[in-house]
Structure formats: structure tokens, C-alpha cells
Amino acid sequence: MFKATVIVKRKPAILDPQGKAAQQGAKLLGFENIKQTRIDKFIRFEIQVDEISQAEEELKQYCDKILTNPNMEEYEFKLEQF
């Protein structure tokens, strides 16, 4: 069994409205030193297989088909056996 951690980030050119909203809130509350807020996704799940090669294959399919939009986002992942 593996624990998977995936960070999904919008590509740098893609607008991040949630980050923009937080950034504007920072400004309104007077946090003038805080800049460039980006809000992306931190995803965790388990993969119930024995082989790391199979875990990696299933993780990539899950990311490509469900967790990310490959046109707008990119991802990095970590797998940890348990």
C-alpha cells in the first residue's frame, strides 16, 4: 500500500482567482508586505497495490483523468509505502 501526495499547480500563465482574492484581502487588512499569493491543490490518497511501479502508473492515470486539467495545470507527486 502506498500513500500518495500530489501538488497540483496552475501553470504560471494561468490566472488564479482564489489567490487574487486572498491577496486583495491581505491588502485590505493592511498586510502590505505580503505579495504574489497563489492558491493551488494539495491532494492525498492511498493506493492499495503492492508494487511501486503499479502505484505510479495508477497515480498518473488518476492525475491525468480526474485530478488535473493538463492544459492548465501541472503536478508533482510523492509516493510513500506503508
Next chain:
Amino acid sequence: MFKATVIVKRKPAILDPQGKAAQQGAKLLGFENIKQTRIDKFIRFEIQVDEISQAEEELKQYCDKILTNPNMEEYEFKLEQF
């Protein structure tokens, strides 16, 4: 100047509808080995101050007042000078 990375997670008892939706999608597409998907936030920003103690103070205020709901979420952070 510091680069901040904050991971905001819903507390374990709090329902995660986005994670549930992804998990259901996994099931529909036949990824039967994938379980327990949780989708949380990965947040990055810059803090334009010189002292790490001040950076940490501003980060905590930003997290407590804007980035998180302390009743439902918890966070961990990393600060890196650049």
C-alpha cells in the same frame, strides 16, 4: 524577503466534498485501488521583510485572518529566505 509555503488541511472530522467527488470519479473510471482522497490547499506567497521573526508573525496573522478558518482547518508552513 521570504518565500512562504502553507498547507491548509481540513480537520480530519470535517467533510471534504471535493475529495469525495474525485474519489467517486475514480470509482466510476474503475480505479478501484485508489481510496481516501482528500483535497486540501497548497498556498505560496512572498513576505517582503528582512527578519524571519517578523515574517513568521505576518504569516500567522495572514493564515488566521484570511487563508484559513481555524474552526475547520489547520495549517503547517515553511519559510525560505531568498
